[in-house]
Amino acid sequence: MAGAGGGNDIQWCxxxxxxxxxxxxxxxxxxxxxxxxxxxxxxxTGDKGGRVVIFQQEQENKTQSHSRGEYNVxxxxxxxxxxxxxxxxxxxxxxxxxxxxxxxxxxAQFLLSTNDKTIKLWKISERDKRPEGYNLKEEDGRYRDPxxxxxxxxxxxxxxxxxxxxSPRRIFANAHTYHIxxxxxxxxxxxxxxxxxxxxxxxxxxITDRSFNIVDIKPANMEELTEVITAAEFHPNSCSTFVYxxxxxxxxxxxxxxxxxxxxxxxxxxxxxxxxxxxxFSEIISSISDVKFSHSGRYMMTRDYLxxxxxxxxxxxxxxxxxxxHEYLRSKLCSLYENDCIFDKFECCxxxxxxxxxxxxxxxxxxxxxxxxxxxxxxxASRENNKPRTVLKPRKVxxxxxxxxxxISVDSLDFNKKILHTAWHPKENIIAVAxxxxxxxxxDKMN
Amino acid sequence: PKCFPGAQNPAEDLEDxxxxxxxxxxxxAEEAKLKxxxxxxxxxxxxxxxxxKRLQKGQKYFDSxxxxxxxxxxxxxxxxxxxxxxxxxxxDHIPTPQDLPQRKSSLVTSKLAG
Numbered sequence: 001m002a003g004a005g006g007g008n009d010i011q012w013c014x015x016x017x018x019x020x021x022x023x024x025x026x027x028x029x030x031x032x033x034x035x036x037x038x039x040x041x042x043x044x045t046g047d048k049g050g051r052v053v054i055f056q057q058e059q060e061n062k063t064q065s066h067s068r069g070e071y072n073v074x075x076x077x078x079x080x081x082x083x084x085x086x087x088x089x090x091x092x093x094x095x096x097x098x099x100x101x102x103x104x105x106x107x108a109q110f111l112l113s114t115n116d117k118t119i120k121l122w123k124i125s126e127r128d129k130r131p132e133g134y135n136l137k138e139e140d141g142r143y144r145d146p147x148x149x150x151x152x153x154x155x156x157x158x159x160x161x162x163x164x165x166x167s168p169r170r171i172f173a174n175a176h177t178y179h180i181x182x183x184x185x186x187x188x189x190x191x192x193x194x195x196x197x198x199x200x201x202x203x204x205x206x207i208t209d210r211s212f213n214i215v216d217i218k219p220a221n222m223e224e225l226t227e228v229i230t231a232a233e234f235h236p237n238s239c240s241t242f243v244y245x246x247x248x249x250x251x252x253x254x255x256x257x258x259x260x261x262x263x264x265x266x267x268x269x270x271x272x273x274x275x276x277x278x279x280x281f282s283e284i285i286s287s288i289s290d291v292k293f294s295h296s297g298r299y300m301m302t303r304d305y306l307x308x309x310x311x312x313x314x315x316x317x318x319x320x321x322x323x324x325x326h327e328y329l330r331s332k333l334c335s336l337y338e339n340d341c342i343f344d345k346f347e348c349c350x351x352x353x354x355x356x357x358x359x360x361x362x363x364x365x366x367x368x369x370x371x372x373x374x375x376x377x378x379x380x381a382s383r384e385n386n387k388p389r390t391v392l393k394p395r396k397v398x399x400x401x402x403x404x405x406x407x408i409s410v411d412s413l414d415f416n417k418k419i420l421h422t423a424w425h426p427k428e429n430i431i432a433v434a435x436x437x438x439x440x441x442x443x444d445k446m447n
Numbered sequence: 448p449k450c451f452p453g454a455q456n457p458a459e460d461l462e463d464x465x466x467x468x469x470x471x472x473x474x475x476a477e478e479a480k481l482k483x484x485x486x487x488x489x490x491x492x493x494x495x496x497x498x499x500k501r502l503q504k505g506q507k508y509f510d511s512x513x514x515x516x517x518x519x520x521x522x523x524x525x526x527x528x529x530x531x532x533x534x535x536x537x538x539d540h541i542p543t544p545q546d547l548p549q550r551k552s553s554l555v556t557s558k559l560a561g
Binding site for chain 1: 472473474475476477478480481482484488495498499501502503504505506507508509510511513514515518555556557558559560561
């Protein structure tokens with residue numbers, strides 16, 4: 001993992017970077033979600049401006065065996081627009097919170113994208129031929145004068161330049177009072193869940209006027225509110241099982257076969273806390289910002305402010321593995337609370353074989369933990385490292401004491417440069433890492 | 448649970464631990480710092496006030512008019528001039544959809560696609 005080569009160590013190299021170079025970042029350009037599709041051929045991003053950009057990996061060139069195909073723009077569209085909630089006089093942001101791909105069933109691709117209130121099913125289809133030779137219309141669409149039509153002809157399809165069209169096929173609206181944080185497609189590929197701060201709803205992909213509420217943690221008296229839902233996901237294989245995480249650091253696993261309303265969990269995952277270590281910050285930093293099942297379905301991973309934890313679904317009382325992402329921040333919690341960074345929601349992801357997990361940090365650093373070798377690495381997403389096929393240099397943060405050469409001290413970290421969203425190709429060692437407004441793609445070095 | 452902190456020099460590690468054992472844990476030290484700065488800070492941060500604020504994310508406006516004005520200001524559109532507007536369709540006859548000016552697409556393509 002340290003990049004020294006040999007064995008099973010992956011050597012990460014810069015591949016591509018997308019986005020503007022300038023430092024002046026418009027709010028709309030802030031990337032808010034990144035997701036590979038099931039084959040890894042497509043990579044979707046969503047931003048604060050409600051736009052979705054999809055990249056497609058170009059077919060592997062047999063002569064260029066030293067690198068995998070590059071990702072180029074395939075389609076881009078405006079998924080959500082800002083709205084105004086008249087009842088509450090609140091703005092509804094167009095920011096795309098999550099994108100989830102449906103597995104491909106036919107020539108078209110489908111994805112779900114959601115903002116705070118509305119989920120949309122988008123169909124992305126290719127058009128590479130068009131009919132020519134209409135009887136009643138000119139080629140530009142204008143209607144011909146009927147008196148000039150003297151013969152009848154059959155229009156024929158002729159090839160045209162590839163056009164990729166995105167169209168909204170379903171709009172799932174008006175089911176969430178609070179802000180949607182997660183969507184997750186069921187392994188039955190017919191239903192999906194959407195979760196907000198207090199409720200989780202189950203939808204059928206074909207039906208937009210009805211939704212089943214399956215979890216409701218809203219207390220009768222809002223003064224008694226103690227925790228909110230922070231993330232939710234369906235199990236990858238078991239269509240009746242899902243989990244949701246909370247702001248108090250717990251994860252509940254629910255089985256929809258048990259009852260219509262899954263307010264009573266089947267399993268509760270919580271690591272016991274040492275009461276002597278409790279502080280003002282304990283609850284805030286224990287809040288889980290992301291939960292992801294392993295591809296195998298045996299494990300799940302959670303991300304809280306300072307660590308990544310791997311849980312075995314068969315063991316509720318503690319995680320089986322814990323990885324410190326940036327423990328040196330524990331002695332900076334006061335300032336991180338003051339500048340609100342302590343509330344940053346980092347995501348995490350598994351590699352295709354569930355052997356490595358990845359998550360982001362500050363200063364445009366991101367971290368990977370190899371579960372087998374127990375080694376970890378810190379890399380940086382920066383334009384300074386953008387020579388293709390040059391192995392990225394590992395980074396080190398000096399927590400205290402004497403700073404070695406090439407190390408960076410905690411106080412020099414840029415907390416505005418946060419990597420919240422990362423994604424790992426389902427099959428290959430290709431990763432997508434989003435900085436504030438740029439998307440980096442890294443690949444392992446091929447010999 | 449096994450913890451695997453980022454690789455550190457073992458010698459430095461020992462030094463840090465010894466320091467920590469002598470003084471209060473870093474989290475508590477940070478808490479003391481915060482309380483010193485903000486003595487009125489409530490006891491439990493996870494209390495309902497804190498969560499309620501979290502539930503009501505988003506900027507509140509007085510009404511939809513306020514919202515639309517704010518949006519217009521953000522896009523730096525010029526305020527309508529006082530004089531007669533040649534393009535003004537209304538007032539003379541009942542406008543039809545074809546007569547009204549096209550709604551300007553105020554949203555630009557993402558720079559990721561550039």
